[in-house]
Amino acid sequence: MAISIRRRTHAPDIGPGVAGPARVDARTKNLTKRLQAGDIAVINHSDLDKVSAEALVAARPAAVVNAVPSISGRYPNVGPQILVEAGIPLLDAAGLGVMALKDGQPLRLEGDALWSGESKVATGRALDASSVQADMDEARAGLAVQIEAFATNTMEFIRKERELLLDGIGVPPIHTVIEGRHCLIVVRGYHYREDLEILRPYIREYRPVLIGVDGGADAILESGHRPDLIVGDMDSVSDKALRCGAEVVVHAYRDGRAPGLARVEALGLTPVVFPAAGTSEDVAMLLADDSGAELIVAVGTHVTLVEFLDKGRDGQASTFLTRLRVGSKLVDAKGVSQLYRARVPGRMLLVMLLVGMLAFFAAVASTPNGQAWLQVLAARWDDLWTAIVGIFS
Structure with missing residues (x-):
């Protein structure tokens, strides 16, 4: 019943x-x-x-x-x-x-x-x-145990990826030019839609290298842009994103196995393979850093301890260490939205002022009353100019 x-x-x-x-x-x-x-x-x-x-x-x-x-x-x-x-x-x-x-x-x-x-x-x-x-x-009472496990996983990752983290050994070469440019790394995570919307003026002005991590590539397309680089194990990115013309980097296991490689090759693409422990988010940051990025802006990535645990993978300890590795260049999107404001050049302000004045006088001169007012204004200007010249002469 x-x-x-x-x-x-x-x-x-x-x-x-x-x-x-x-x-x-x-x-x-x-x-x-x-x-x-x-x-x-x-x-x-x-x-x-x-x-x-x-x-x-x-x-x-x-x-x-x-x-x-x-x-x-x-x-x-x-x-x-x-x-x-x-x-x-x-x-x-x-x-x-x-x-x-x-x-x-x-x-x-x-x-x-x-x-x-x-x-x-x-x-x-x-x-x-x-x-x-x-x-x-x-x-909440179980957080202490999770912190201990997180620390253990962190030490394990250091042992496995010491050369990659400290010296960049093992990072493959890519064709996308990153040297001296800003990189915007998009993960389809916390508040990624809101962050991308806030960053529209920043993207328009600085034109950073757009890097989508798996489904983050689709997020970039949805925001009206095209990714320059797609990094991940290819389990959540769409075929449309893979075919958009971006360079593709397949994240492989440390032993070289890459489950997503066959799917990319079946689309007629020739990807770069990057074997590394940790997450695709880490791979994207290390790739940008090693390629000479001036600044790395992160959208939808993990920042707090609960966000790391929320991912549900022990490998998130690697993300914590990767952030330490690229820390001097890394800025979270929330920080950019607070610090960055679209700049309006002084020349643009002057042009806008002149155009406004011309439009105003053109409108006034098109009416009889306006023409009379301009004649009075011209007479007053002549009187003022005569007085100024008289003082200096």
Whole structure:
């Protein structure tokens, strides 16, 4: 028998339930590309991060069903809070069996139960604002453990990539000219759309080298620009971006394996391969630094500890070290938006003033009253000029 959500004090009040076709994918970022309004998103995403949650909200699903806990307790991730605040029902820890549901299969979410027709297919935990807040408060206690693990991963990365970090050994040559120029590195992460909008005057004036990290290349295209360089393992960048004419650098594992290489070559492109531990974000920064970039501006990259942990990969310790390596050149987009203001040259101000004055006098001279006023003004000017000449003579 179906259980009404209104009878459960610990579940969000969503009326008699929500229904829609299932959209199933273990990778949330792949799912959001085909998720439509009214669908029920079925995901397998522990510690649901901010970027993924915002992508889900943008697709406007009827509900989200997570096979695993959305907040595992490792750290206080904000993804579930974003979904709940957007009014999207979230059924948590529904079990891995939900990943066997078929795309398009009709589903109905009522309270803690997920139904398909008359059959209950899963039972989980319906999250609301209070339960999410309680889980986040409990997760904050786990931050100390995560900091220790982060430090351990950092030391491990130093051992693996000491020559690359300190001396730039292993950075491949590229054709894109970066020497002495600004570089704008775009990652499809925190607030990347807002940052790119703010940076429009900066891009227009300085014309930096535009580097897209995987899906960041599509973000650059969406903002009305074309990337000069695309760096990544090629798992989230579109074929359209790869074919836009940018130079492509495939990020490979340290042992040389590059899963994304075959896809790029199948498009008829000849990419550069960069074997390195860490993330594609690191590779882009190291490449720009080693190629002589004067300034590196980062959009959507990771800055705070929670953002590093939100990425959900141990390799984020490498990003922390890479930032130290290029620190003298690196500026976060938020800093640029605060410090940078579009400059208007003095010559331009003078031209604008002269044009305005000419337009004013032309308008005045076109009317009889205006012509009379100009004659009076000319007579007064003659009197003033005569007086000035008389003083000096």
